[in-house]
Amino acid sequence: MQYVRMGKGLNREDRGVKRYSVVVFSIGIAITIFITHLVYKGQQQLSKSNFDFLVQNQAENIKELVMLDVSLIGSGAGFYHATSPDSWNSFSSFARPIIAGSSSLIAMQWMKKVYPEQIDSHVARVKEHFPNYEIYTVPKDQPVTMGYILDNDEPIYVASDIYPVNTANLRALGYYSSRERVRRVITNTIKTGQPSLSDKIRLLQDGFDRSLPKQGMLVYHPVFEPGRKELRGVVIGVIRTTAYFQQIVARTAIGQAVGIQVVDMGFDAEDDPIMYRNQSWDSINGEVDAVVIDLYDRQWSIEFKRGSGISANDSFILLCVASGGFIISMLLGYVVQLMLREQRRLTKLVKRRTKDLQYLVERDPLTEVYNRRAFNRLAEYHIACHKPFSLAIIDVDSFKQINDQYGHVVGDEILIQVAVHIKENTYPDDMLFRLGGDEFAVISRCIDYAPLQRYLDGICESVRLLEWPGIDKTFNCTLSIGAAVYRGESLEKLLNRADEQLYISKEQGRDKANIV
Structure with missing residues (x-):
């Protein structure tokens, strides 16, 4: 079985082109990774x-919503503070536009301060x-209890009027609180003169079933006797807190899911402090940012949690x-590959053209052997x-007579054939030149006289034995050769010595070689 190595068909230049393409591609990928990392960091920062x-x-939005409701409830308290008891029956007309201005304030009720001895007359009125109408309370962990049950004959704050008047709200009429936390709220309200907010409660409007979720909050707004610090009563705003939390945006501007919960940090909230928690809270693992907002005597911690991952x-x-x-x-790598291939093609073309030009510059156009220019360059180099x-x-020999007798066309053909046969009989490392006209030169590495003599005699003999059927059966072409071994002189002196030997060969009858 024959195995073929991968890339065997690629030459060194092809492998170089591919190597450069891979390098450019790798650099592009590295830059892409770096830019992607920067974009990722930028996205993280933006997120x-x-x-x-x-x-x-x-x-801030939640706080504004709560404070808006508190101010609306405060206007209801202002009604009872600024009017006489004879005008209190018009509370519904006053409260109607107030309730209409809020999506979370579902009712306002007037909790009149009533002493035990005033209860009967109050109920009758x-x-x-x-x-x-009957008064009742709901003691902690006990059922609804009718009538007055407090100790020490302390006054009660009992729901005496409510708006809007509907079946759900009518359940709250007659209610008074018998729990300690309401006493604390009233005490704090008298002390500060400010509204007070309750913790999360189960609204009476939803019924008395203790399994119902706690979805409400009460805002107690004090109503003082004119000019005195004594309470007339309290206007309670009944707020459905889910209306606040439904408006919380559960996604960031870039579409990332957010877990949200609201924690009540105020008094009496320890048993159930979570006022709101969205469905994403438990499923998201990530950092938590919290902002605490102050709501008079209560604080809420608004907590947001986002995942550590990135959004879609x-x-x-x-x-x-x-x-x-x-x-x-990939495109850069491909373009570089095309450019390198084109560059290689152009380089080869330039080399080929340069070689062609070099050939034309240093070659004799007739015989195609090296010319005088090439001779001078090579001789000077040696x-x-x-x-x-x-x-x-x-x-x-006698080339002028040949031209005169047979014409220049025949003379040129003789020069071509002479050049061919001289070249065929020179050593492989020797070089043949046409110096001009019928004059040639050979630069040879043979420097010993006897071998050089035999070498040059062989060249003379090869030309002498040539047959010229296209010219004349009696025609014979011979050569005269003069040679000199280089002895450290200049090219001019070397040429002179060789020319002297050439003249000697001609004087001795031509068709021979002489060496000095």
Whole structure:
């Protein structure tokens, strides 16, 4: 079985092109990773900024909603403070636009201060408007109890009027609190003159079933006797707190889910402090930011929790950045590969053209052997490097008569054939030049006289034995050669010595070689 190595068909240049393409692609991927990391960090910072803004904004919104309701309840308290008891029957007309201005304030009730000895007359007076009116209380962990049950003959604050008048609200008429926390609220209200907020409670409007969820809160707003610190009573605003929390935004501006809970930090809230918690709270694991808002005598901690992951929108952006960077890196690698291949093609073309030009510059156009320019360059190089060599000057005998007798076309053909046969009979490392006309030169590495003589005699013999059927059966072409071995002189002196030997060869009858 024959195994083929991967990349075997690629030459070194192809492998170099691919290597550069891979390098560019790798650099592009590295830059993409870096940019993606920067985008991710920017998204994290943006997410944190959005989250911080959300926390602060939502906390302020909740506080504004609560304070708006407190101010509306305060206007109801102002009604009982500024009017005489004879006008209190018009409370419903006064309260109607107030209740309509809030989505969370579901009722306002007048809790008149009544001493034990005033209870009967008070009940009789209220029954004129509400025939079924009776006072009652709901002691802690006990059923509804009718009548007055407090010790020490202390006054009660009993629901004497309410708006709106409907079946749910009528349940609250006649109610007074017998619990200690209400006493504390009243005491604090008298002391500060400010409204007071309750903890989370189960609204009477929802019924007396203790299994019902606690979805409400009461705001106690004091009504003082004119000019005195003594209470006339308390206007209670009944607030359904779920209306506040339904308006909380559960997502950041970039679509990240947020867990939210509201914790009551006030008195009597220890047993059930969580006023609100959305469904995402338990499923999100992450950092919690909390803002505490002050609501008169109570504090709420608005807590927001966001996951440590990134949103779908952020993931999409990161995917786009990474994909775009990957595609750009591939395109850059491909473009670089094309550019390098084109550069390689152009380089080869330039080399080929340069070689062609070099050939034309240093070649004789007729015989295609090296010309005088190439001869001068190579001879000077050998002399500059002090390389041992010999120089042979070759001349075609009686070439002028040949041109005159047979014409220049035949003369050119003779020069071509002479060049071919001289070249065929030179050593592989020797070089043949045409110096001009019928004069040739050979630069040879043979420097010993006897071998050089045999070498040059062989060249003369090869040309002498040539047949010229296209010219004349009696025609014979011969060469005269003069050679000189380099002895450290200049090129001019070396040429002169070789020329002298050439003249000697011609004087001796031509068709021979002489060496000095």
